[in-house]
Amino acid sequence: GAVVSQHPSWVICKSGTSVKIECRSLDFQATTMFWYRQFPKQSLMLMATSNEGSKATYEQGVEKDKFLINHASLTLSTLTVTSAHPEDSSFYICSVTQGMNTEAFFGQGTRLTVV
Amino acid sequence: GQNIDQPTEMTATEGAIVQINCTYQTSGFNGLFWYQQHAGEAPTFLSYNVLDGLEEKGRFSSFLSRSKGYSYLLLKELQMKDSASYLCAVKDSNYQLIWGAGTKLIIKP
Numbered sequence: 314g315a316v317v318s319q320h321p322s323w324v325i326c327k328s329g330t331s332v333k334i335e336c337r338s339l340d341f342q343a344t345t346m347f348w349y350r351q352f353p354k355q356s357l358m359l360m361a362t363s364n365e366g367s368k369a370t371y372e373q374g375v376e377k378d379k380f381l382i383n384h385a386s387l388t389l390s391t392l393t394v395t396s397a398h399p400e401d402s403s404f405y406i407c408s409v410t411q412g413m414n415t416e417a418f419f420g421q422g423t424r425l426t427v428v
Numbered sequence: 429g430q431n432i433d434q435p436t437e438m439t440a441t442e443g444a445i446v447q448i449n450c451t452y453q454t455s456g457f458n459g460l461f462w463y464q465q466h467a468g469e470a471p472t473f474l475s476y477n478v479l480d481g482l483e484e485k486g487r488f489s490s491f492l493s494r495s496k497g498y499s500y501l502l503l504k505e506l507q508m509k510d511s512a513s514y515l516c517a518v519k520d521s522n523y524q525l526i527w528g529a530g531t532k533l534i535i536k537p
Contacts, residue, residue, distance in 0.1 A: 319470075347525075356515065356529040357471070406470050413523045416461055419470035 316340045319407055319420025326397055326427055334392045334423045336407030342387035343409040347417070348380075351404040363390040397427040430454045432528035434516050439534045440506055448501045448514050448531045456521020462490050462501045463515040465530065471515055474501070503533075511535045 318337045326332050336346055346363040361382055362370040369382035381393040394401055404424055408417040432452045440446040452460070459478040463471035477483055477492035477499060489502040501514055516528040 357527045359524070359527075404468070413458070413519075416473040416476055417525060419472070422468075422470045424468070 316418040317407065317409055317420040319423060321423060322421055323424040324426070326425070328398055328427055329396055331393055331395045332397055332425060334394075334405055334407075334425075336390045336392070336409075336420050338388045338409045341409075341411050343390075343411075344387060345409070346384060346390040347408045347410075348382065348390075348392050349406045349408065351406060351422075357406065360392075363392075365390075394425065397425070399427045401425065402427045430520060430526050432516055432518060432526055434514075434528045434531045436529070437532045437534065439536060440503075442506055442508060442535055442537050444506050445502065445504050446506060446533065448503075448516075448533070450499045450501070450516035450528055452497050452499070452516070452518045452526075452528075454518050454520045454526055457494060458519040458521065458523055460490075460492055460499050461517045461519075461525070462488075462499075463517065465513045465515055467513075474514075506535050508535050508537070 318339055320335045324332055344365045348360045349357040350360050351357050359372050360375045363382045363384040365384045365387050371377045379395055384390040404422050406422040407420045410417050434450045461476050462474040464474050465471040475483055475490035477490050480492055482491045487504045492499045513530040513532050515530045517525045
């Protein structure tokens, strides 16, 4: 069964609005979750590392005020895309790992389209 | 900088064998992963190598040579459902996953 649940699987929003994406770890407590973005025909790009109970760590070039991450519990992290623009349209995926040398488990992904 | 190289696209015939190569240069090494990703879906885990050698799992096998910074994924008895992108990823010294751009595999009847 699924280890990570991500919701919604797709969303269409208007420019200027905000969208929240949820990522839940179902099988184990995750002190760390990862948020990725993937544009068509491109590889996964790490956006930020979400740390339970503390601020997220953002990759270079990712605006922390635009992509708000909240990791309030050991099983839930949220990514909010604020003031969305059409160029934010992408496939957003979260992942968790149970240990340092284990594989990453991915959520189903969220297809965001900003019109 | 950190870099992972794999071919952009490969084509193979149903029932045949295909080998997808991956070379990497990373700051440290804590394992290499192969994932399969169908269009519009999240990646799914295929294999993990941390020691040199071949890991076999059904129709899929993965090989690693740490001294050469090289891995390959071998797919046997290809099926149409194997048409997907195959992603190579390496965990660096900080245990962060560094992703290759992926190899799109096209299977023809």
